[in-house]
Amino acid sequence: GAVVSQHPSWVICKSGTSVKIECRSLDFQATTMFWYRQFPKQSLMLMATSNEGSKATYEQGVEKDKFLINHASLTLSTLTVTSAHPEDSSFYICSASTFSGMRSYNEQFFGPGTRLTVL
Amino acid sequence: RKEVEQDPGPFNVPEGATVAFNCTYSNSASQSFFWYRQDCRKEPKLLMSVYSSGNEDGRFTAQLNRASQYISLLIRDSKLSDSATYLCVVNTNSGAGSYQLTFGKGTKLSVIP
Numbered sequence: 001g002a003v004v005s006q007h008p009s010w011v012i013c014k015s016g017t018s019v020k021i022e023c024r025s026l027d028f029q030a031t032t033m034f035w036y037r038q039f040p041k042q043s044l045m046l047m048a049t050s051n052e053g054s055k056a057t058y059e060q061g062v063e064k065d066k067f068l069i070n071h072a073s074l075t076l077s078t079l080t081v082t083s084a085h086p087e088d089s090s091f092y093i094c095s096a097s098t099f100s101g102m103r104s105y106n107e108q109f110f111g112p113g114t115r116l117t118v119l
Numbered sequence: 120r121k122e123v124e125q126d127p128g129p130f131n132v133p134e135g136a137t138v139a140f141n142c143t144y145s146n147s148a149s150q151s152f153f154w155y156r157q158d159c160r161k162e163p164k165l166l167m168s169v170y171s172s173g174n175e176d177g178r179f180t181a182q183l184n185r186a187s188q189y190i191s192l193l194i195r196d197s198k199l200s201d202s203a204t205y206l207c208v209v210n211t212n213s214g215a216g217s218y219q220l221t222f223g224k225g226t227k228l229s230v231i232p
Binding site for chain 2: 034041042043044045046049091093108110111112113115
C-alpha cells in the first residue's frame with residue numbers, strides 16, 4: 001500500500017514555541033492531505049483538509065492562525081503549531097489521499113503520527 | 120447526538136472467544152463505512168471496508184444495516200494479537216467531490232491468555 005511518513009515522531013517543547021510537523025507521501029502523489037488530532041481516549045478529530053496549492057479548509061473550532069498548514073507540493077504538507085501551549089499537547093496524525101477512479105471515495109493513507117508534548 | 124457512536128469497552132475476552140462490536144452513525148447520507156484498528160500510540164490502520172451485503176475477511180465479519188444506520192464487526196477465534204482499539208469510521212461526501220472520514224472513539228479489546 002501507499003506509504004506516508006511524518007516527522008518528527010515525537011517532540012517536547014516549551015510553552016510559547018512553534019513546532020513544525022511534516023507529512024510526506026513517499027510513493028504516490030497526494031491530491032489531498034488531512035490533519036487530525038487525537039487526545040487520550042478520544043476519537044481522531046479532523047482539523048483541516050488541504051489540497052496542493054490552495055488554502056487549507058479548517059474545521060469549526062480550529063484556529064487557522066494557530067495551526068498553519070502549508071501544502072506546497074503533491075508529496076509534502078506541513079502543520080505548524082504556533083505559540084504552543086500545554087493544551088496543544090496531543091497526537092497529531094496526517095493522512096494523504098489520491099483519487100482512485102474505481103472507488104466512490106478517496107482512500108486515505110495515514111502517517112505514523114507525531115506526539116507533541118508542550119511543557 | 121455524536122456522529123459515530125461506539126461502546127468504548129473495554130472488552131476483555133479469553134483467547135479463542137468470539138466478540139462483537141457495534142456502531143451507530145447519525146448521518147444518513149454517509150456513503151462508505153470501515154473498521155480501523157489502532158494500537159496504542161500508533162496510527163489507525165484499515166482493517167476492512169463494510170458492505171451492505173456483509174463481508175468476511177478470515178476471522179473478521181462486518182455487517183452494515185443502512186436502514187438502522189448500524190455497523191457491526193465480529194471477530195471469531197480471538198488471538199492475543201487482536202488486542203487493540205477498533206474504530207468505526209464513516210465516510211461522507213463533504214461537497215465538491217471531497218470526502219471526509221468521521222471516526223468513532225473506538226472500542227478497546229483485550230484478549231487474555
